[in-house]
Amino acid sequence: MLATYLFFGLALLAVLGALGLILFKHPMNGAMSFVVTLISLAGLYALLSAKLIFAIQLIVYAGAIMSLILFIIMFLNIQERDLPIDSNRWFYLAGGIIVVAPIAGLMIKIAKSLPEEHPELIDGFGDVKTVGHLLFTEWLLPFEIVSILLLVALVGAVVLAGKRGVN
Amino acid sequence: MQDIMAILPLLATCAGAILIMLVAAFETFRREGISILGIGLFAFAFFVQLTVENSSPIMPYSAIFNGMLVTxxxxxxxxxxxxxxxxxxxxxxxxxxxxxxxxxxxYYCMMLFAACGMILMTMAAELITVFVALEIMSLAIYTLIGCDRRSVIRSEAVLKYLMLGAFAGAFFVMGSVFIYAGAGSTRFVDIARAVSEGGFIANPALVGGSLLIMVALLFKAAAFPFHAWVVDVYDGAPMPVTGFMATAVKTAVFCVFANVLLINTELRDGWVGYLFWISVLTMFVGNLIAIGQNNLKRMLAASGIVHSGYLIIGLVAIGSDTVSNGAVIFYLAAYAASTLGIFVALSYLGGEDEKRIRFDDFNGLARVRPYSAACITIFLLSMAGIPPTAGFMGKFYIIAGAFKHGFVALGVLGIISSILSVWYYLRLIISMYFREPQEEFGVSEMTLAPLGTFALAAAVFAISFIPVVI
Structure with missing residues (x-):
């Protein structure tokens, strides 16, 4: 029962944080409300007994990535007058809701079709050892090619941000 | 031994990319050296791929990779x-x-990484692997578009493509999640088993998941509701990158598309009705956009949308027999040869900072550079589908496949669209041959691109003789 209340509380917080992200005018407020979403997602993972993902969500997303985003916003030093005037935002928001509504209907249908019963968790579900074992046996190929992806991202960032004028 | 042979092309491109990355750090290699190295590595990987012998499907290292790669x-x-x-x-x-x-x-390092991601995409038989490969390709392409930071138009293109591409990636992941919820696995074989046991329409998670994956793939393939980015992004990208995107990216995406549809016939039949309308709208909307363009690069981008429409016709009939599968790959080869030919030609005719880009800039090209003009004419005729070029054979196989599977309306609309497309292809031919030249079309240094153009012009005829046997 407690888990159900916790779920609804965290889910509500996550949605409110996401709404804040798109509705706040200043990027700093948006980033702060995004932190709320990330932390409530971590709570949802904990409710699902995914211990490792819970820790990674807090350390990597809510910690490392968010502080990078905040650094960038502070570096750019965005003031109220730098922000564009978007007078049509409510219009666009309404249009977006109309477009997305059928997809939301589909999502609800999908969620209802999923099985209700709770399967028994295997021993050590969601801890480092089990996840690591799965990652290095069953999911070896995606794990390996992610290293190529990271390399591409690294080189790409250097190319896009590096010094100009080599010829 | 057979396992390592099967993934050797993948390893060759990846190792080549890392080699260029390392070599670029040394002072001794400058532009010319790296260019030759990049061309050489692509040629090497091509021949490695050519030597791979796999008449029947192989799962390389099926025990270690858990059957996630299929060649x-x-x-x-x-x-x-x-x-x-x-x-x-x-x-x-x-x-x-x-x-x-x-x-x-x-630059060449990113091209090889992109090629590596594309080859991985075609081989992947599991949704997470497809997603990672798709992102490898996309990240490399974003970088290639945005290399030239001085230009505002490139920055605009890379920002648009990055934002919309991120959306498409998110849709793909969301779709994979739903498919996992519906089928209990993201491997193609397990999805096929789940569909054949539990049915497709009866399982909303599978329907929703495959819908989202279709959206992502249609976005990457530049099909109708998701085509709006194409013209701006292709126009903003540097000429060789536009050529690479228009051909190689499209090939990779359509291979994944075919792989996904081939998972199970029931899954395919569930989407064929919608793909019918998407292909019709893609062809005609693409034609409408292309007719209105004065800029050659934008016209080619819009014609890329039209060709996506023809390829979706091919997908509608895919999986039912071997010829239909071959028709898609044949069309991709024919389209790649002719489109890339034009982009290679434009790379040297475009001049400094791509100053010659409009139809009028090519007035009288045939008087000054008759061979280049002849090659461009061959490419345009192939794209319009005039015999005896490869483009004609490609359209012939695709439309014949559509007729054979009872999609007569689709075949007829394909022919009408192909007739409409002659309008904007002929426009360039008319300005090249029937207008007075206004400039010299000078090329500053001795370069390889004219040779590449002639090779591709020969390829346009050579490809048309390859029988479809896949």
Whole structure:
């Protein structure tokens, strides 16, 4: 029962944080409300007994990535007058809701079709050892090619941000 | 031994990319050296792919990789097209950078990484692997578009593509999640089993998941509701990159599309009705956009949308027999040869900072550079589908496949669209042959791109003789 209340509380917080992200005018407020979403997602993972993902969500997303985003916003030093005037935002928001509504209907249908019963968790579900074992046996190929992806991202960032004028 | 042979092209491109990345750090290698190295590595990978012998599908290292990679004649043909596109784009880039002074040493490295991601995409038989491969390709392409930071138009293109591409990626992941919820696995074989046991329409999670994956793939393939980015992004990208995107990326995406539809016939039949309308709208909307363009690059981008429409006709009939599968890959090869040919030609005719880009800029090209004009004419006729070019044979196989499977309306609409497209292809031919030249079309240095153009013009005829046997 407690888990159900916790779920609804965290889910509500996550949605409110996401709404804040798109509705706040200043990027700093948006980033702060995004932190709320990330932390409530971590709570949802904990409710699902995914211990490792819970820790990674807090350390990597809510910690490392968010502080990078905040650094960038502070570096750019965005003031109220730098922000564009978007007078049509409510219009666009309404249009977006109309477009997305059928997809939301589909999502609800999908969620209802999923099985209700709770399967028994295997021993050590969601801890480092089990996840690591799965990652290095069953999911070896995606794990390996992610290293190529990271390399591409690294080189790409250097190319896009590096010094100009080599010829 | 057979396992390592099957993934050797993948390893060759990846190792080549890392080699260029390392070599670019040394002072001794400058633009010319790196260009030759990049072209050479693409040629090497092409020949490696050519030597791979796999008449029946192989799962390389099925115990270690858990059957997540599958190579077959289909992936071999796709790999050959992708690497050939990379080779000719690299040749185009070599020439392009003699006239556009913003070369970055990692340019060829990113091209090889993109090719590596594309080959991986064609081989992947599991949704997470497809997603990671898709992102490898996309990240490399974003970087290639945005290499030249001085230009505002490039920044605009890369921002648009990055934002919309991120959306498409998110849709793909969300779709994979739903498919996992519906089928209990993301491997294609397990999805096929789940569909054949539990049915497709009866399982909303599978329907929703495959819908989201279709959206992502249609976005990457530039099909109708998601085509709006194409014209701006292709126009903003540097010429050789546009050529590479228009051909190699499209090949990779359509191979994944075919792989996903081939998972199970029931899954395919569930979507065929919608793909019918998407292909019709893609063809006609693409034609409408292309007719209105005065800029050659934008016209080619819009015609790329039209060709996506023809390829979706091919997908509608896919999986029912071997000829239909071959028709898609044949069309991709034919389209790649002619489109890339034009982009290679434009890379050296475009001049400094791509100053010649409008139809009027090519007035009288045939008087000054008759051979280049003849090649461009061949490419345009092939794209319009005039016999005896490869483009005609490609359209013939695709439309014949549609007729054979009872999609008569689709075949007829394909022919009408192909007639409409002659309008904007002929426009360039008319300005090249029937107008007075206004300039010299001078090329500053001795370069490889004219040779590449002639090779591709020969390929347009050569490809049309390849029988569809896949």
């Amino acid at each position: 077959s004649t289909f992936t071999k043909a796709a790999g050959l097209i992708i690497l050939a596109c990379g080779f000719f784009s690299a040749i185009a880039a070599q020439t392009y950078f003699t006239q556009n002074r913003w070369f970055v040493l990692e």
